[in-house]
Amino acid sequence: MVKAVVLGAAGGIGQPLSLLLKNNPSVTELSLYDIVNTPGVAADLSHISTPAKVVGYLPPDDGLKKALTGADIVVIPAGVPRKPGMTRDDLFKINAGIVRDLATGIATTAPKAFVLVISNPVNSTVPIVVEVFKKHGVFDPKRIFGVTTLDVVRASTFVAEVHGDLGKAPTVVVPVIGGHSGIVPLLSQSSHPLPSGFAQESLEALTYRIQFGGDEVVKAKDGAGSATLSMAYAGVEFTNKIIRAVKGEKGIVAPSFVHLSADKNGGEALKKEIGRDLDYFSAPIELGPEGVVAIKSLGKVTDYEAGLIKTAVPELAINIEKGVSFIDSSKL
Numbered sequence: 001m002v003k004a005v006v007l008g009a010a011g012g013i014g015q016p017l018s019l020l021l022k023n024n025p026s027v028t029e030l031s032l033y034d035i036v037n038t039p040g041v042a043a044d045l046s047h048i049s050t051p052a053k054v055v056g057y058l059p060p061d062d063g064l065k066k067a068l069t070g071a072d073i074v075v076i077p078a079g080v081p082r083k084p085g086m087t088r089d090d091l092f093k094i095n096a097g098i099v100r101d102l103a104t105g106i107a108t109t110a111p112k113a114f115v116l117v118i119s120n121p122v123n124s125t126v127p128i129v130v131e132v133f134k135k136h137g138v139f140d141p142k143r144i145f146g147v148t149t150l151d152v153v154r155a156s157t158f159v160a161e162v163h164g165d166l167g168k169a170p171t172v173v174v175p176v177i178g179g180h181s182g183i184v185p186l187l188s189q190s191s192h193p194l195p196s197g198f199a200q201e202s203l204e205a206l207t208y209r210i211q212f213g214g215d216e217v218v219k220a221k222d223g224a225g226s227a228t229l230s231m232a233y234a235g236v237e238f239t240n241k242i243i244r245a246v247k248g249e250k251g252i253v254a255p256s257f258v259h260l261s262a263d264k265n266g267g268e269a270l271k272k273e274i275g276r277d278l279d280y281f282s283a284p285i286e287l288g289p290e291g292v293v294a295i296k297s298l299g300k301v302t303d304y305e306a307g308l309i310k311t312a313v314p315e316l317a318i319n320i321e322k323g324v325s326f327i328d329s330s331k332l
């Protein structure tokens with residue numbers, strides 16, 4: 001029995017994400033919460049002949065609490081998306097408060113649920129969720145995840161394109177680390193190595209495309225939002241990995257932005273590798289029934305990749321601190 005909850009379920013990501021979760025036969029209950037339109041989305045999805053019972057909730061009558069009661073997994077794509085010319089950090093002023101309030105609901109109603117944060121800026125919204133959980137005395141670093149899977153999906157797709165074979169994309173595995181902003185693809189570790197003689201200039205262009213794939217979509221949508229369909233795909237890919245790990249499947253590894261205390265050694269080895277005592281980082285993590293089992297070493301990186309990490313880290317530290325101090329100064 002798996003109860004999955006989507007907070008922000010009526011949105012551009014929320015709707016296709018809910019559809020894909022409804023398509024997973026392991027999900028037995030699908031609870032949809034938003035400030036608008038969830039009854040319609042739930043009625044629509046409920047006609048699909050898969051096991052999940054679908055219910056939509058709105059804020060009145062304790063809707064958030066009802067949506068979250070008994071949750072095993074909570075996915076959060078609530079909040080505003082970017083328009084051209086904005087950075088993810090520009091979304092902080094609206095999304096920080098939304099995520100804080102939803103996190104308070106989870107901490108008080110379903111503190112043991114796995115929490116998957118999609119709302120941007122992920123580098124700050126994950127610390128917001130963590131700080132809220134700490135304030136309620138229910139923080140478990142193994143169960144709170146920033147979803148960076150879209151970066152991994154883009155890397156797989158774009159590397160497959162280099163090989164001239166999109167059919168390869170599902171099997172191309174590229175570790176993507178850092179944050180969501182401060183994205184660092186480790187192309188030297190791709191399961192499908194780049195062709196020998198791949199020029200440094202081409203490597204830099206490919207790296208840039210993975211790092212700024214979000215901008216590519218924001219620009220193409222021309223004011224109508226950011227990635228929604230590919231994000232829904234990526235969000236469900238990560239959610240399904242958590243479900244498989246909870247069910248006892250071993251050896252599942254996926255990058256995610258987590259609090260480094262989730263690692264059994266407190267992330268000390270990783271901190272050495274990145275050269276700074278950050279509390280959060282996106283690195284490949286091994287998943288198990290209780291969430292994070294271990295945070296993997298970054299392994300051997302090239303000088304170019306080391307340079308990208310060095311550039312990303314100070315910005316990450318600022319993003320993290322912004323989330324932490326937002327909750328410090330919030331009256332909870």
Ligand SMILES: NC(=O)C1=CN([C@@H]2O[C@H](COP(=O)(O)OP(=O)(O)OC[C@H]3O[C@@H](n4cnc5c(N)ncnc54)[C@H](O)[C@@H]3O)[C@@H](O)[C@H]2O)C=CC1
Pocket residue numbers: 007008009010011012013014033034035036077078079080081082091095098102117118119120121122147148149150151180225226227228231
């Ligand atoms: N982690 C990642 O890789 C990605 C993250 N995102 C982020 O996901 C977020 C959502 O994007 P879209 O779905 O395109 O936006 P959207 O505007 O289409 O949908 C957001 C939904 O959140 C709802 N919402 C607003 N306040 C709420 C609250 N207090 N409680 C519950 N629901 C609330 C809205 O009613 C709306 O239905 C954005 O912050 C965007 O930047 C987008 C793409 C990739």
Ligand SMILES: O=C([O-])CC(=O)C(=O)O
Pocket residue numbers: 081082088120150180213214215217218226227
């Ligand atoms: O770029 C954005 O604003 C949305 C996002 O996070 C992505 O597509 O990676």
